Amino acid sequence: MGLDSVEILVNVENAFGITISNYEAEKITTVGDIHNVVWRHVQGRQSMRCRSQQLFYKLRYLLINKFQVPREAIEPDASLNDIFPKKNRRLKYLRLKKELQLKVPELALPAVWGRFLMVTGITLIAGSLALALVLIYGYGYTPWLYVLPGLGIISTVFISNILDAVRTEFKPGLVKAYTQMVLAYNYGTLMTNKSIGRQEMEVIINHIVAETAGLDLHEIAPEKSLTNDLGID
Structure with a gap:
């Protein structure tokens, strides 16, 4: 043989x-x-x-x-x-x-776009929550606690969908x-x-x-x- x-x-x-x-x-x-x-x-x-x-x-x-x-x-x-x-x-x-x-x-975002989405999402959600707290304590309108953070989450999902076109990385790659x-x-x-x-x-x-x-x-x-x-x- x-x-x-x-x-x-x-x-x-x-x-x-x-x-x-x-x-x-x-x-x-x-x-x-x-x-x-x-x-x-x-x-x-x-x-x-x-x-x-x-x-x-x-x-x-x-x-x-x-x-x-x-x-x-x-x-x-x-x-x-x-x-x-x-x-x-x-x-x-x-x-x-x-x-x-x-x-x-599914193909994943390149690292730079992944970081961008993460930072943007955290900023939008945290910013919306902070603004909601200001409005609640300033004007006593408690629904803001749900509305604004919800808008932050929706905005993050929307941006993620927009970024679908740049999802080009194999993960796992091997x-x-x-x-x-x-x-x-x-x-x-x-x-x-x-x-x-x-x-x-x-x-x-x-x-x-x-x-x-x-x-x-x-x-x-x-x-x-x-x-x-x-x-x-």
Whole structure:
């Protein structure tokens, strides 16, 4: 078994949290053999880790094939803020959300705008409350205690909505953290069945083989020989 095959098996082990024995590895000659070995290890097991890996490879596949992001740029510790240039980032993110068909984190305000909104909100609400107290003690009109602070809150929300156009930052920014956040947002949907299915497992493995060997996903099939058909040593 060559270095490429070993790397594939290591990535598979990491993805599913299993250990493939040397005896099992020596028997692997096709993609289907990998499927069978892994299935014996994961059948009926909890699948949180598998779901996370599935999401990662789905995200990676979309970025490569739909957004022409270089394969080597997409790693768990890569920054989405680097992967997606700021120009047209919001439009591209809308496309990504549509392709993923899952609930995803919204883009956040850049730090400078976030601080501006926080300071503005505190100033408006605190100023409104202070003015309300002055009017109450000066004129005895207690409804000001509710009206003015309420207007301060409404104004802050209004300004926040106006700033939607400048929400362009990924938070969390790293691919790994983003994947985990998406999994958390969609936990009820993705984790309806606690054990991973055979088809889901095969999809994850096929992605790993394709990504590790630098092949197109459509080239990966159970009957394909790693060496003779796919050129993996």
